[in-house]
Amino acid sequence: MYSSKLTSITNNFQRVAKLSLLIGGLLLTTYSWSAPNSVSSKTYKELTSIQEMISANQTDQAFTALKTLHSEVEKDSLDEALVLQMLGYTEMGRNNYQQAIDHLKRSLALNRLPENVKYNVGYMVAQLYAAQEKYDEALVFAEEWFKTLEAPTPDQAIFMANIFAQTGKYKQAIPYAKQAIESGKEPRESWYQLLIACNFELKDYPQAAEALKGALIKWPAKADYWEQLASVYVLMDNEIKGLATLQLAWKAGVLEKENSIRSMVQLAVTHGIPEHGARLLDSALQKDALPRDKTYIDLLANAWLAARENTPAITAFEELAQLTKEGDPYLRIANIYIEKAEWKKAEAALRKALDMKLEEPGKAWLILGIAMTEQTRFDQGMDAFKKARAFAYTEKQASSWLKYAEDLRRQHNWITRNQS
Incomplete structure (x- = not known):
């Protein structure tokens, strides 16, 4: 890594x-x-x-x-x-x-x-x-x-650290690197880098974290150190600290690399605070810190969805559909409306999806059939189920729903006749 x-x-x-x-x-x-x-x-x-x-x-x-x-x-x-x-x-x-x-x-x-x-x-x-x-x-x-040497200078100590490191003796190099840093009035950045690298080579992540924190005290504007520290925490199975580190860097205006900002958002989403992740991502997109492309709009939509913020999720899925010229984002929107039993809105989203390229159109026809059936528009629902039945991956479900819709239609018609 x-x-x-x-x-x-x-x-x-x-x-x-x-x-x-x-x-x-x-x-x-x-x-x-x-x-x-x-x-x-x-x-x-x-x-x-x-x-x-x-x-x-x-x-x-x-x-x-x-x-x-x-x-x-x-x-x-x-x-x-x-x-x-x-x-x-x-x-x-x-x-x-x-x-x-x-x-x-x-x-x-x-x-x-x-x-x-x-x-x-x-x-x-x-x-x-x-x-x-x-x-x-x-x-x-x-x-x-x-x-x-009675009183080795920092330069002499770091020379020894370098020689040990270059021969693969990282454990022996570390005390010399520390000696140089601790005894130097103005420790050089390369000395910290050597100490960090040796700890990484030994997979001593707690000590690597300490060295990185020391480097950040001296060079807080260096994004690499923030990113490396966050990665160390993740390697130590402390992803919450990793997220907090990236957030501090983001708030300080230091975090710039695309993959680091993405990692920050993903960590937030996967650790139970998707709303925070979505807001961070939205902020990054607004600041042009990330490209407003398929990858990040999809991530934004799913972050809002995980946070159960349906309105911004729908907006993001609509933008994604326009970017990709594909209907699958509208299928996701339809599912949001179906969960809320808003069948008319679900129908509208599904029809938009079917007007565009779909990865699995059979699923869209199946869901449209359900939406129409729930609105007691049985004939249109049955037509949709018949179209869904033409696809192998939805054939069985569509056949079951078609039979169910036919039964519901007969029941609905009987009730209507008797009421009149």
Whole structure:
């Protein structure tokens, strides 16, 4: 019923790459030249020069210089780790994500980078895998990286939620999505959408309802959330709440989708308040929120009929007959009059029905025969029964009524003669 809308993981890797390169350059200045793992003076100068190339958008020249520098630095050293790290960031800037991953993983494998840098590089690797939709690999790096964060930001938490969701681990994704929403000053709509989608995937409809209500507090004008919340209540077998939700949206002027308005009316009709449903539908038709076509006029007529509001029901059936150019709506009108024993009006409706296309004309002739018989117009009634008898589906009933009408006529004639 519901297709989940999992938030896509999109990042501007070129911007991230440039920022990471700048951070990498600043980190160079923090290393002590006397420390065992310090970067060499030559490598430091070369990397600083390469950063200037990158700042001038000379990415290809920077890449060539880095490749040359990598061939010159001491193997398994901090120098090599930093060069590989910058090679990875440079490849990110060139949109060569797989090559960037290879360089960054090699940098990590040397185990020379400071811890805070190491885990930021791991985060970059996770993002790069995610960009290529390699979510299982992304998750391996992201989980280790997230454990090192003392105070994760909402963006970092939602990144984890996205990765878990993309690997089908919706239950594990939910706590991260909630963490992002609860800790963010201005939670993004996509975060709520991810939380809602995960709960739908797990068929945890009560929690999906809670997430939808949270989204509605932030974005009350979004019709989709009202409609989804109503659908959740229906899935939870609480159709009254579903109806109430749609009604609130309708009163707020938010409900616009044709199928949602139709659902609102149908829920009202099927839950014992058809008059309310009919009035809602009539209002929607008056506002042009729904097309005044066969489907909705038929629904309107039947809603009024279910509410035992015969006058507006008859009006709607008459409109339906004009729309469809068919006689069946007049047959429905005739039945309304027959229930009230208004035989003359029933006759008029039946004759209109018979002048138009009918799905089962035999039924119209049968009912017309009854209406004429009840008016003691036996000859016309018997003629109608004979016509109804020509149809297989009314033959048996028509024959019985014909015999009954003949008996009534004889009885009526005998009484009339004796009275005179």
